[in-house]
Amino acid sequence: MNIEDLLRETLSDMAHEEQPPPPDRFVQVRRGRPRGRGLALVAAAAVTAMAVGSTLVSQGLSSSRDVAGQGPGTASVETGRGRITLTVREGLRLSQVLERLSAATGRPQAEFWRAAKDGGALGLPSYARGALEGFAFPGTYEVPSTSSPGEILAAMVTRFNRVAGDGDLVAGARRAGRTPLEILIIASIVQAESADKRDMPKIARVVHNRLDHTPGLRLQLDSTVLYGLGKYGAKASQEDLRSRSPYNTYARRGLPPGPICNPGADAIAAALKPAVGPWLHFVTTDPKRGVTKFAASEAEFLELTKEYRRNLGKAG
Template sequence: MASEPSWDDIFGPGSLTPSTPATTPTPTAIATSVADPGEPAPLSRRALREGSDGGAGARPRKKKRRGRGPWGWIIAVLVILGLVTAGGVYVWSNYGEKIQEVLGIAPPNDYEGAGNGEEITIVIEPGDIGSDVAAKLERAGVTKTFDAFYALLLEDSSITFEPGNYKLQKEMSAAAALEALRDPANRIINRVTIPEGVSAATALELIAASTEIPLEELQAEAANFTQFGIPANSPSIEGWLFPATYTFDPGVTANGAIKMLVDQMYATLDAAGVAPENRLTVLTMASIVQRESGPNLEDMPKIARVFQNRIDRGMLLQSDATVHYGLGDMSSVWTSPEERADASNPYNTYANPGLPIGPIGLPGADAVNAAVGPADGTWLYFVTVNLKTGETVFSNTLAEHDRAAKQLYAWCEESDENAAYCG
């Protein structure tokens, strides 16, 4: 990174300039900072670390569910009165699920039929397991619930999924969705969707799965990344492939496919006003913002601000996402004290100050724009309190952050579906 311009060189004094290194994190607490000695760093939005509720990756004890409270009586009255009056339809449409819960009537957790005709592309990434696929289908509106699809997988442990892009419909029954994913006719050829935040290695595998280009050829061309105009001080092609949906002509070469993605990333950086000599620094920050963010785009500039504020105060970034990238293991969002203390990992932002040596994934346009223009704010902490919706709490103080972290612990324990997001 010695030859890479500083953040001040890019955006002027007072921006994301690495400050005096903070003290190295210890296994017994989260790293202290120069600006705030003894104060732990923030929990990542996607991972729990040591802090107010036990050791790294610790799960809270299950708590007894509270009673239904006055809702039960209120809704019971609404049922009796509403259903025998002209307002019955309104009551049921607005409170139907709650009424069913109070009366002990389980609402259906599955759609019927093969879909509503609205086509949607589902991307199965290399390494996706059953719970990953179940979560993707629910989020995309293909299946009604996580449980409906996941239950089918539990019944047959032999079910596996091939990486690639698949054509499905919204509002499919779980059984219909499973059948569609296992039908080669639904696999999309010569069109590939590269999700934001995935690694370059995953992008190459998805291209190979959707074209006739051998993966080995793609990997060989990517290893020679300077041929695409990528600076030699970049550790690899990581970060330089723009995530989007591409349609390739039949017979496209490995070089041609990669060049298409790199050129699109250049166009995105140019549109954001990033000079060519500053691209690597911006992509590195943008990739962390992308990996740490959820589905709520408005959070990205806030996350960029948190990292900028921490660097400005001489605090370590302490991103679990960077640690995992350096370990080559993206299967978990949890880090251990030993992993966080390993300064030999050049992507470990717990043990090493400033930005890591390069990008940790493929950022989209929103993440690039957030890195260039962080939101205004004084936050030093953030944690996602609902990993399904991406609801995130940003805090200025450790006390505020601890309260938010407890919300996440509690959410993870509420159901098996929630626990699947917390693994």
């Protein structure tokens, strides 16, 4: 699809759809902020979304280069005069996305952070509460080298809104008894905790089951604790677990206050439609092979923990 076709499609979506969507399906632009749709439209004209979802992103681009020595994530590839390709994989935190976009485009990180704070201009849905974390949709984008940070980020939000609309996120959240933001928070947890996308529906079920359990069970997820502390890794330390952060799901009940990364379509779909099962725990018993197993009882969970420790000893 070329730029003209994308612009024509975007204008058509705004003018009339074959079946009118519910009012909150796509972008809810704040009244008194007309520049929001303007920037989103500019982004649609300037940025061509080449592909989204886990398939292409996980494969990457054969000619992509690592950015700033930080591993696969965002790549910058010249695809023609004055154009570059940006690939953002699922599961990156917003800080990582902005850092990598800065490295790929040569624009200062400060410019991306300023643009990220203007949720109205980016076209964020109202339930985002003005925060971009979770809504910078992963995928591969072809952009003019002159694109501003705001245009690039607005294109990512536009893609999120389209995926959310196609996946019926708002109505699906209502059917699940959650808010759209809660579903996105769950999706971000699923994305962060999944070693294999095939496990996502089961991990989502564990999160839902623990939230719905009477009495409510704390989620007790290292990924949320580490996010709240600005740390990275697979396991939180004992000191980390004593954190007073609102993202400490060992100390606090319920979901953390916001997404902990930017999930892809698979994780969002899993959060909306989790697998059916009684599981209350999951353990990545073999981190090297990415094997995750599930338990419905504390006794089963302890057995999986022992298996994890055995495999960890073999790896050492």
